[in-house]
Amino acid sequence: MIRRLPHVDRVGIEERAAQLGKRSIKTTAKQQGIRLAVSMVDLTTLEGADTPGKVRQLCAKGVCPAPTMPEIPSVAAICVYPQLVATAKEALRGSGVKTASVATGFPAGQVSLEAKLRDTEDAVQAGADEIDMVISREAFLAGDDTRVMQEIVAVKDHCGDAHLKVILETAELGSYDHVRHASMIAMEAGADFIKTSTGKASAGATPGVCLVMLEAIRDYTERSGRIVGFKAAGGVSTSKAALHRLVLVKETLGDEWLTPERIRIGASSVLNDLLMQYAKTETGRYGRSEDFSKE
Amino acid sequence: MSSSTDTRTSIVWDYAPAPESADHIRLSDRYGLFLDGEFKDPQDGRYEPTINPATEQPIAEVAWAGRQDIEAAVRSAREAQPKWAALKDLERAKYLFRIARLIQERSRELAVVETLDGGKPLRESRDVDIPLAAAHFFHYAGWADKLRYGVNAREVAPLGVVGQIVPWNFPLLMAAWKLAPALACGNTAILKPAETTPLTALLLAEIAQEAELPPGVISILPGNGETGAALVRQKKINKIAFTGSTAVGRDIQAALAGSEVRLTLELGGKSANIVFEDAALDQAVEGIVNGIFFNQGHVCCAGSRLLIQESVHDEVIGKLWQRMRRLRVGDPLDKNTDVGAINSAEQLERIEVLVAAGEEEGATRRTIECEMPDRGYWFAPTLFTDVSPAHRIAVEEIFGPVVSVLTFRTQAEAIEKANNSRYGLAAGIWTDKGAKAFEVASALQAGVVWQNTYNHFDPTAAFGGYKESGFGREGGPAGLRPYVRIVS
Numbered sequence: 001m002i003r004r005l006p007h008v009d010r011v012g013i014e015e016r017a018a019q020l021g022k023r024s025i026k027t028t029a030k031q032q033g034i035r036l037a038v039s040m041v042d043l044t045t046l047e048g049a050d051t052p053g054k055v056r057q058l059c060a061k062g063v064c065p066a067p068t069m070p071e072i073p074s075v076a077a078i079c080v081y082p083q084l085v086a087t088a089k090e091a092l093r094g095s096g097v098k099t100a101s102v103a104t105g106f107p108a109g110q111v112s113l114e115a116k117l118r119d120t121e122d123a124v125q126a127g128a129d130e131i132d133m134v135i136s137r138e139a140f141l142a143g144d145d146t147r148v149m150q151e152i153v154a155v156k157d158h159c160g161d162a163h164l165k166v167i168l169e170t171a172e173l174g175s176y177d178h179v180r181h182a183s184m185i186a187m188e189a190g191a192d193f194i195k196t197s198t199g200k201a202s203a204g205a206t207p208g209v210c211l212v213m214l215e216a217i218r219d220y221t222e223r224s225g226r227i228v229g230f231k232a233a234g235g236v237s238t239s240k241a242a243l244h245r246l247v248l249v250k251e252t253l254g255d256e257w258l259t260p261e262r263i264r265i266g267a268s269s270v271l272n273d274l275l276m277q278y279a280k281t282e283t284g285r286y287g288r289s290e291d292f293s294k295e
Numbered sequence: 296m297s298s299s300t301d302t303r304t305s306i307v308w309d310y311a312p313a314p315e316s317a318d319h320i321r322l323s324d325r326y327g328l329f330l331d332g333e334f335k336d337p338q339d340g341r342y343e344p345t346i347n348p349a350t351e352q353p354i355a356e357v358a359w360a361g362r363q364d365i366e367a368a369v370r371s372a373r374e375a376q377p378k379w380a381a382l383k384d385l386e387r388a389k390y391l392f393r394i395a396r397l398i399q400e401r402s403r404e405l406a407v408v409e410t411l412d413g414g415k416p417l418r419e420s421r422d423v424d425i426p427l428a429a430a431h432f433f434h435y436a437g438w439a440d441k442l443r444y445g446v447n448a449r450e451v452a453p454l455g456v457v458g459q460i461v462p463w464n465f466p467l468l469m470a471a472w473k474l475a476p477a478l479a480c481g482n483t484a485i486l487k488p489a490e491t492t493p494l495t496a497l498l499l500a501e502i503a504q505e506a507e508l509p510p511g512v513i514s515i516l517p518g519n520g521e522t523g524a525a526l527v528r529q530k531k532i533n534k535i536a537f538t539g540s541t542a543v544g545r546d547i548q549a550a551l552a553g554s555e556v557r558l559t560l561e562l563g564g565k566s567a568n569i570v571f572e573d574a575a576l577d578q579a580v581e582g583i584v585n586g587i588f589f590n591q592g593h594v595c596c597a598g599s600r601l602l603i604q605e606s607v608h609d610e611v612i613g614k615l616w617q618r619m620r621r622l623r624v625g626d627p628l629d630k631n632t633d634v635g636a637i638n639s640a641e642q643l644e645r646i647e648v649l650v651a652a653g654e655e656e657g658a659t660r661r662t663i664e665c666e667m668p669d670r671g672y673w674f675a676p677t678l679f680t681d682v683s684p685a686h687r688i689a690v691e692e693i694f695g696p697v698v699s700v701l702t703f704r705t706q707a708e709a710i711e712k713a714n715n716s717r718y719g720l721a722a723g724i725w726t727d728k729g730a731k732a733f734e735v736a737s738a739l740q741a742g743v744v745w746q747n748t749y750n751h752f753d754p755t756a757a758f759g760g761y762k763e764s765g766f767g768r769e770g771g772p773a774g775l776r777p778y779v780r781i782v783s
Binding site: 006007008009011012013015016022023024025026027028029030032033035036039073215246250251255258259 | 305306307308309310311313418422573574575576577578581582621630631727747748
């Protein structure tokens with residue numbers, strides 16, 4: 001495969017992304033936007049210290065984020081390491097909230113293909129509805145697009161019915177040209193979602209990166225007819241940032257994309273800010289972080 | 296995913312109306328002429344309403360200057376000029392810095408009034424017009440004590456009294472472009488704002504009062520074309536600076552021929568925006584949108600002639616059309632509006648005439664569907680393809696949200712087509728190849744060439760035209776030259 005890089009102009013894309021950050025989202029639009037954002041959250045815990053107890057608490061939070069505000073929907077999914085998938089699956093039973101698992105040597109992806117496939121199989125067998133894999137940045141940066149693609153195809157084969165989200169880890173790719181190119185490789189290889197980041201790198205779902213990936217999705221979907229979703233992960237820690245990402249989606253892909261089936265926000269800390277901002281639209285006052293449980 | 300049965304949430308999300316409040320605006324019902332540092336009634340007592348083009352409602356009554364008022368303004372400016380020029384350079388600078396800061400302080404109010412009076416989206420008056428107007432005063436305040444370094448290390452002297460006529464598309468910004476360099480160089484100025492948009496210039500007069508600018512240094516004389524024509528024909532003025540249409544510019548030049556009055560003209564355009572096949576196409580599409588739909592296309596340097604390389608024509612048009620359909624047209628005061636109202640009934644008619652000509656001549660027209668208010672002057676963003684270089688819409692300035700698309704095959708053809716115009720104000724080049732950008736830029740007959748961007752303005756950069764787009768430069772050190780004479 002000969003690499004032909006697309007052109008993305010850094011200044012232009014960042015200007016456009018920043019401009020869309022100035023949309024004024026107030027009153028009912030803010031309430032609806034926050035509810036929508038909550039419904040798209042992949043509530044995540046990816047720590048060495050994760051235990052079944054912590055995961056069960058997080059699941060309870062995901063199913064009913066704010067017992068005092070019943071109009072707030074459940075989140076989209078709970079995202080954990082493969083070891084804890086079974087726990088999460090059990091805790092989420094009957095709630096409609098999906099169980100997602102990172103796999104394939106998350107977050108660095110520096111393990112053999114066999115290990116990646118084994119990791120994926122484990123998670124799927126434990127009941128994961130969604131697999132969040134990482135691409136091999138080592139192969140991508142060395143120019144080996146074929147291997148990047150083959151790995152995604154192989155993982156997809158091992159996913160069975162589970163949806164595959166492909167993490168590009170954009171902070172490690174070095175340019176918007178690379179982000180766009182990697183997005184196309186992932187979609188051609190069969191990704192159901194493309195996702196910005198692991199949350200473990202220096203930067204995450206910056207507005208520019210999100211816009212480049214959304215434009216890639218728009219062009220790919222238009223050409224192939226196959227719908228691919230988008231997940232912004234890493235660095236989206238405030239309601240303002242979350243709503244900015246939704247504006248990018250709305251004005252790049254259109255309203256039909258504004259559903260948790262197509263858009264996700266991967267985060268651990270944004271949920272409580274969304275709840276606090278929602279409560280503020282109701283009460284007119286900013287609450288305290290203690291008003292909502294951490295998990 | 297499309298097979299997913301998850302129907303827990305079905306949340307519709309649209310932006311709620313987000314109108315900028317106009318409650319804080321302190322507009323008077325009536326504005327006089329700004330003369331001798333005060334607001335005064337015109338000699339013949341003529342007041343005319345200025346209306347909001349988005350609602351057709353009157354906003355305030357504004358005095359129109361007659362011949363006697365112009366003569367009085369010239370006397371006042373003449374008297375003030377030697378004292379103004381004799382001030383220490385740094386003292387003149389202080390006044391300009393003060394004006395710049397006051398514009399910043401009153402920026403929210405100025406933005407709302409600019410939008411009410413002219414119809415442009417608040418997003419633009421807030422983010423572009425007002426900050427840039429302040430930036431121009433800051434920039435030229437900095438030059439006031441460094442004039443000789445701005446003009447080739449020569450000793451310079453002011454020209455005297457300058458008459459300045461500005462258009463309605465960027466009312467305050469054009470006033471700043473004209474006044475700031477004139478004052479920095481030690482001239483006094485008589486400014487005539489446009490007939491349909493006098494209000495921010497009158498607020499600028501209030502700012503001049505607040506800054507304690509000596510009387511006579513700035514006079515503001517609203518009026519129509521006749522007022523401008525009378526100002527131009529004033530024998531005791533040393534220089535005329537005009538921004539507006541080529542037809543009026545021609546008339547001014549004829550009137551001043553053979554006189555000692557200096558002249559700079561910034562006129563119309565039919566600027567080429569050239570998209571090469573190796574461009575970053577999504578950003579090029581943004582640039583096309585910004586080039587032609589910014590300020591409803593009421594921009595002299597608008598990228599109204601879009602030249603697309605044939606190999607990417609269909610792809611670019613597809614992306615452009617999709618992008619155009621997401622433009623939000625409507626209430627200019629709404630912070631989420633992208634395209635506002637057409638400035639006047641007269642301008643709307645001019646646009647409609649040219650668009651009808653485009654259809655008659657056989658070009659393919661596409662206009663976005665959008666809900667528009669019942670009252671006011673509106674024209675939805677429009678795209679013409681299959682345009683031939685001979686069509687009127689490829690030749691004449693439309694000055695509205697209408698883009699005409701032509702194609703080219705090679706770089707040489709792009710240059711030839713871009714230059715095949717009686718205008719030469721601006722151009723855009725979209726390519727990822729640096730060498731190509733420089734080659735094309737140096738071959739284009741245009742005063743401003745943007746690469747991989749469009750309609751970006753900065754007080755440090757010179758702006759002005761070739762051919763029938765006028766002569767003289769505004770902005771940066773080049774913008775000092777038209778306001779001084781070289782002494783030694």
